[in-house]
Amino acid sequence: MWRHLNSLRGRLTVLLLTASLAGALVYAGVTQWPLPQLLLWLRKDLAVTIRAPMQLGIYGGLLVSVVFLLPLAFWLAGLVMAPVSRLLRALEGAVASYRDGDFSFSIAVNRRDELGELIRMHNALGQTLREQRQHLVQRELLLDTVVQNTPVALVLTDAAGRVAYSNIASRHLFNEGRNLNGLDFSELLADAPEALRRAVESGEDALLSVDMDGSEETFHLSQRAFRLQGRPHRLQLFRRMTRELSRQEVATWKRVIRVISHELNNSLAPISSLAHSGAELARRGHLDRLPSVFATISERALHLHGFIAGYASFAKLPTPQPIAVTWTPFLDGLALHCRYRLEVPAPAQPGRFDPVQIEQVLINLIKNAHESGGVDDEVTLAIHDLGRELRIDVADRGPGMSETVLSQALLPFYSTKRSGTGLGLALAREITEAHGGRVLLANREGGGLRVSLLLPQVTSR
Numbered sequence: 001m002w003r004h005l006n007s008l009r010g011r012l013t014v015l016l017l018t019a020s021l022a023g024a025l026v027y028a029g030v031t032q033w034p035l036p037q038l039l040l041w042l043r044k045d046l047a048v049t050i051r052a053p054m055q056l057g058i059y060g061g062l063l064v065s066v067v068f069l070l071p072l073a074f075w076l077a078g079l080v081m082a083p084v085s086r087l088l089r090a091l092e093g094a095v096a097s098y099r100d101g102d103f104s105f106s107i108a109v110n111r112r113d114e115l116g117e118l119i120r121m122h123n124a125l126g127q128t129l130r131e132q133r134q135h136l137v138q139r140e141l142l143l144d145t146v147v148q149n150t151p152v153a154l155v156l157t158d159a160a161g162r163v164a165y166s167n168i169a170s171r172h173l174f175n176e177g178r179n180l181n182g183l184d185f186s187e188l189l190a191d192a193p194e195a196l197r198r199a200v201e202s203g204e205d206a207l208l209s210v211d212m213d214g215s216e217e218t219f220h221l222s223q224r225a226f227r228l229q230g231r232p233h234r235l236q237l238f239r240r241m242t243r244e245l246s247r248q249e250v251a252t253w254k255r256v257i258r259v260i261s262h263e264l265n266n267s268l269a270p271i272s273s274l275a276h277s278g279a280e281l282a283r284r285g286h287l288d289r290l291p292s293v294f295a296t297i298s299e300r301a302l303h304l305h306g307f308i309a310g311y312a313s314f315a316k317l318p319t320p321q322p323i324a325v326t327w328t329p330f331l332d333g334l335a336l337h338c339r340y341r342l343e344v345p346a347p348a349q350p351g352r353f354d355p356v357q358i359e360q361v362l363i364n365l366i367k368n369a370h371e372s373g374g375v376d377d378e379v380t381l382a383i384h385d386l387g388r389e390l391r392i393d394v395a396d397r398g399p400g401m402s403e404t405v406l407s408q409a410l411l412p413f414y415s416t417k418r419s420g421t422g423l424g425l426a427l428a429r430e431i432t433e434a435h436g437g438r439v440l441l442a443n444r445e446g447g448g449l450r451v452s453l454l455l456p457q458v459t460s461r
Helices: 008-031 035-044 057-099 114-149 168-174 185-190 194-202 242-284 287-315 327-335 355-370 403-408 424-434
Strands: 153-157 163-166 206-212 215-228 231-240 323-325 351-353 380-385 389-395 438-443 449-456
Touching (some): 327 355, 424 438
Antiparallel strands (some): 215 231, 380 389
């Protein structure tokens, strides 16, 4: 019972009963007793002239009751609403503090009613927010430490193209160690190698090689667009792959040695065994079985010859002989070997490259595009005359490549196919670089892969 009376509802009920009782007493006092008797006594016994009526009646009693009860009602209302008003002001200050990021605000009021329970819940909420804020600060500090010290150059730009965040590696890559925040990223890229600038402008992931400080550096570029605090941003990650590629090349050569050893053993062991069997058959005079033995030996020898020749052709590429190549007959000849859709009309100006080697590269690339799992009609070829450079794009609508595969796809003998030799893209890279150009790999928006050959052209064009 005491618990209910101590609640806000109980207190309000008591105050309303008190006000009702006071109103009833005032009404009875001015209409029944003692005010009428007092007025009669003053008029008769003391001979005081009183013009007011001896009986006020219903309306008069109500009017007098209202006059007496109005101040009482204001006082009781203030008594009831005072703690609620104080709590609302305290909560208003707490909300303002939370809005400003200050979660140290708490309300020190000891009550046992509903307001007290609300205050305790508010203080518990503030404590939870303080702990979460502390954990977030610690995690942000850890994340910032990791990001700042990672060897991957990270640049975050806003919708206007200005750098919103950068780490130490990106400062050394683009601004000689100085801070990048607030600078226009396009102006920084203007002083960067052209291949790096074009890769960023493409808006797609790419693997590219650039000349920096007199040596060739290989980068893997990853780009993502997202919204941060409701505003569009773009994140660019520049990962130096030169050392990783060197380690991968060493591992690749070790794998090649194992593959060649395995293939030699698989061919030489049966050849040795068949030669011994043939000699034994000849000694016993079973000459009718010798042709099948020699046929099997010949088959294994041809297989071994083809295997070694394929690898030898990669290691002994002839020096390219660039000549002026007219596009119409070149594309007609290419169409005899593979199917593709010309995405844009070929340039009117002839290209300059070794037609035999580049044709072989394009045949391999288009074949890979058809084997990617996409629609055959979406395998496209595009030729762009960029003045000092010629760009040839082979694109498909397959699943594309993961970042791991994208970073190793140009390595010799690296293949994700069970029966693949791993020479297609590596051969394209070797031939293109022998021309003085480079190969770019990039995943396409909407799915698929684009392989770009960038071939230098005569500057007089």
